[in-house]
Amino acid sequence: MSNSQAAGAPPKRTIDVVNASLKRRYARERRFRLVGLAAVILGLTFVGLLFADIIAKGHTAFVQTYIQLPVTFEAQTLDPAGTRDPETLAGANYQAVIRDALRSEFPQVTERRATRALASMISVGAPSHLRDMVLANPDLIGTTREVWLLADDDIDMLMKGHIDRNLPESERRVKDQTVAWVEQLESRGRIEKRFNTIFFTTGTSREPELAGIAGALMGSFYTLVLTLLISFPIGVGAALYLEEFAPKNRWTDLIEVNINNLAAVPSIVFGLLGLAVFISIFGVPRSTPLVAALVLSLMTLPTIIIASRAALKSVPPSIREAALGVGASPLQTQMHHVLPLAMPGMLTGTIIGMAQALGETAPLLMIGMIAFIVDIPSGFTSPTTVLPVQIFLWADSPERAFVERTSAAIMVLLAFLILMNLGAVLLRRRFERRW
Amino acid sequence: MSTTVDDMSRRIGAMSSAELAGGRESRVTVGDVTCANPRMVCRDVDVFYGSTQAIKGVSLDIGKNEVVSMIGPSGCGKSTFLRCLNRMNDTIDGCRVTGSIKLDGQDIYDKGLDPVPLRAQVGMVFQKPNPFPKSIYENVAYGPRIHGLTNSKAELDEVIEGSLQKAGLWNEVKDRLDKPGTGLSGGQQQRLCIARTIAVSPEVILMDEPCSALDPIATAIIEELIDELRANYSIAIVTHSMQQAARVSQRTAYFHLGDLIEVGETNQIFTNPKHRLTEDYITGRFG
Numbered sequence: 078m079s080n081s082q083a084a085g086a087p088p089k090r091t092i093d094v095v096n097a098s099l100k101r102r103y104a105r106e107r108r109f110r111l112v113g114l115a116a117v118i119l120g121l122t123f124v125g126l127l128f129a130d131i132i133a134k135g136h137t138a139f140v141q142t143y144i145q146l147p148v149t150f151e152a153q154t155l156d157p158a159g160t161r162d163p164e165t166l167a168g169a170n171y172q173a174v175i176r177d178a179l180r181s182e183f184p185q186v187t188e189r190r191a192t193r194a195l196a197s198m199i200s201v202g203a204p205s206h207l208r209d210m211v212l213a214n215p216d217l218i219g220t221t222r223e224v225w226l227l228a229d230d231d232i233d234m235l236m237k238g239h240i241d242r243n244l245p246e247s248e249r250r251v252k253d254q255t256v257a258w259v260e261q262l263e264s265r266g267r268i269e270k271r272f273n274t275i276f277f278t279t280g281t282s283r284e285p286e287l288a289g290i291a292g293a294l295m296g297s298f299y300t301l302v303l304t305l306l307i308s309f310p311i312g313v314g315a316a317l318y319l320e321e322f323a324p325k326n327r328w329t330d331l332i333e334v335n336i337n338n339l340a341a342v343p344s345i346v347f348g349l350l351g352l353a354v355f356i357s358i359f360g361v362p363r364s365t366p367l368v369a370a371l372v373l374s375l376m377t378l379p380t381i382i383i384a385s386r387a388a389l390k391s392v393p394p395s396i397r398e399a400a401l402g403v404g405a406s407p408l409q410t411q412m413h414h415v416l417p418l419a420m421p422g423m424l425t426g427t428i429i430g431m432a433q434a435l436g437e438t439a440p441l442l443m444i445g446m447i448a449f450i451v452d453i454p455s456g457f458t459s460p461t462t463v464l465p466v467q468i469f470l471w472a473d474s475p476e477r478a479f480v481e482r483t484s485a486a487i488m489v490l491l492a493f494l495i496l497m498n499l500g501a502v503l504l505r506r507r508f509e510r511r512w
Numbered sequence: 513m514s515t516t517v518d519d520m521s522r523r524i525g526a527m528s529s530a531e532l533a534g535g536r537e538s539r540v541t542v543g544d545v546t547c548a549n550p551r552m553v554c555r556d557v558d559v560f561y562g563s564t565q566a567i568k569g570v571s572l573d574i575g576k577n578e579v580v581s582m583i584g585p586s587g588c589g590k591s592t593f594l595r596c597l598n599r600m601n602d603t604i605d606g607c608r609v610t611g612s613i614k615l616d617g618q619d620i621y622d623k624g625l626d627p628v629p630l631r632a633q634v635g636m637v638f639q640k641p642n643p644f645p646k647s648i649y650e651n652v653a654y655g656p657r658i659h660g661l662t663n664s665k666a667e668l669d670e671v672i673e674g675s676l677q678k679a680g681l682w683n684e685v686k687d688r689l690d691k692p693g694t695g696l697s698g699g700q701q702q703r704l705c706i707a708r709t710i711a712v713s714p715e716v717i718l719m720d721e722p723c724s725a726l727d728p729i730a731t732a733i734i735e736e737l738i739d740e741l742r743a744n745y746s747i748a749i750v751t752h753s754m755q756q757a758a759r760v761s762q763r764t765a766y767f768h769l770g771d772l773i774e775v776g777e778t779n780q781i782f783t784n785p786k787h788r789l790t791e792d793y794i795t796g797r798f799g
């Protein structure tokens with residue numbers, strides 16, 4: 078180049094040099110944008126696939142098969158003495174009532190084996206449903222009513238097409254005989270899928286058709302509330318102290334490093350710690366929201382502290398100077414000015430921590446949440462399980478009907494996560510509207 | 513202005529032998545640091561940031577009903593010195609102040625003295641307008657509220673109106689006191705900050721380059737305001753504009769690399785500086 082210049086070529090103008098490289102620069106920019114777009118699309122595709130899979134598998138769990146039978150509440154069977162004593166009514170043989178109803182619906186079935194197969198079409202939970210009906214309204218005794226009874230999970234699976242009717246009988250859980258009965262019921266309009274209220278109102282069960290999410294949901298709710306109550310004040314307080322009041326020395330450096338390390342500790346370690354400290358030393362009852370919240374608070378504290386400190390750091394120092402300058406004490410400065418401005422960031426961190434806690438399974442297995450608990454918890458110290466553990470347990474169950482319940486539970490969990498994130502966004506908006 | 517740093521250090525180097533016998537440490541301030549009617553009295557103030565010394569043995573009085581301006585090239589320690597006067601430096605880690613600073617005879621760095629009420633007596637206006645992200649009313653009301661200066665809403669309203677009026681902002685904002693203070697123009701924000709400062713009735717007001725972020729018209733309004741405030745307050749103002757110092761102050765102090773070089777009547781400093789460095793600075797040879 079220096080040669081050509083020496084030969085007397087006119088010196089290149091800057092604009093020509095710029096123009097020459099412009100095309101290359103734009104191409105690079107386009108490539109960058111394409112890569113970014115591809116990454117976003119890829120991510121969205123995976124999320125979409127995941128959601129589609131879960132919804133496809135899980136949506137059928139929101140309906141459940143019921144069989145309509147003409148149930149005769151025989152006084153002879155239920156209340157031979159005619160006293161209408163609730164205890165007698167509660168202890169009566171409702172299984173027999175159902176057997177009679179089935180016999181009247183299928184009079185041609187007389188053989189013992191077949192009768193038993195017929196009875197197994199109805200869920201084992203049906204008798205207690207009838208009992209509840211009678212206890213609520215003893216006048217039913219002596220009458221005949223058309224009652225929709227919960228079907229067994231195999232019948233439910235057959236109705237939902239998860240058991241293929243065209244397979245040879247030997248490869249199918251439901252016998253030809255039963256399929257024929259179901260088809261009879263179908264032709265009479267006595268079998269149908271209805272909204273599954275049981276799923277939302279009961280605890281878990283060994284019987285898939287009786288298993289619900291309410292126990293785990295309430296367990297998660299109690300646990301999260303307690304986790305929030307423990308970790309938010311402590312986390313914000315710690316962040317405030319470390320960021321604004323603590324002297325900067327070797328000790329605070331050490332604490333800072335440790336907090337950052339804690340954030341990276343595998344969550345199961347917190348479970349072991351909870352088992353060793355809270356349960357073994359302090360005797361906190363296991364499998365309860367209380368012990369779960371303590372463990373999850375330990376786990377989410379670093380997240381909250383780190384996010385809160387970042388939020389405090391982002392508050393302009395001029396606000397602190399302004400407050401101190403008119404004679405506010407350091408604590409007043411923090412409480413009146415810095416904290417409100419840092420609140421949106423703190424809340425975001427907290428919600429992220431809570432979402433983590435909501436989805437956490439491993440440490441809870443350590444502290445007994447894996448126990449099979451049917452009851453819906455009534456407080457912070459009653460044994461319970463939580464959503465992710467319930468999902469884990471159901472996913473581990475062999476029955477085909479638990480597959481859809483697992484996916485449905487995941488959907489409920491996701492719905493809660495989305496709700497929480499929405500709440501975070503709304504809270505942010507609320508706080509940020511204060512200019 | 514066109515002088516290079518090199519040039520400047522040569523000048524100082526030359527001076528340290530010729531004019532400052534005994535080296536920089538023993539440099540004495542030219543002019544009279546005292547005044548007839550002092551409110552704040554500073555003697556031999558040293559300020560250290562960690563191990564570096566930012567202020568070297570500065571003595572200066574701030575009189576009643578006067579405006580003292582502090583000028584000097586940037587980084588010479590004007591802000592640092594000003595922030596000593598209401599102990600704002602306490603908030604900086606590793607900042608150490610020695611010497612004596614007295615407000616009405618009381619040493620403000622006394623062990624038992626609480627900096628919180630001190631800052632109610634010695635208010636501060638900062639370089640960048642920093643209203644709270646709250647309403648105009650709340651901005652001014654904050655000081656009186658936390659100090660419990662008023663007993664009723666009516667009394668508070670009165671204080672707020674008075675402060676805004678003294679800050680020359682009342683007519684512009686009286687119809688929108690509930691609007692955010694951050695929504696005002698830069699000049700209005702700075703006057704709001706002044707109103708916030710005088711709402712707690714301080715005795716001394718410190719101003720650190722209060723007009724450096726403002727346009728000339730807003731600057732003129734604030735300068736006029738400073739002149740009016742002089743009737744009731746002592747004012748120490750840091751400024752990088754020599755014209756401003758000349759316009760608003762009665763006395764001027766010239767700082768250079770942590771030393772207080774010269775103090776005198778503003779008129780004398782700008783027309784007849786005694787020290788070479790002062791002369792170089794005000795004639796624009798460096799800074």
Ligand SMILES: Nc1ncnc2c1ncn2[C@@H]1O[C@H](COP(=O)(O)OP(=O)(O)O)[C@@H](O)[C@H]1O
Nearest residue numbers: 561566584585586587588589590591592593604
């Ligand atoms: N917070 C601080 N920590 C350490 N050094 C500082 C700090 N603030 C100011 N300094 C130093 O002190 C000296 C004086 O600064 P400053 O008072 O801000 O000067 P001016 O206001 O005159 O421009 C400068 O050298 C500056 O680097």
Ligand SMILES: [Mg+2]
Nearest residue numbers: 590591592720
């Ligand atoms: Mg400064």
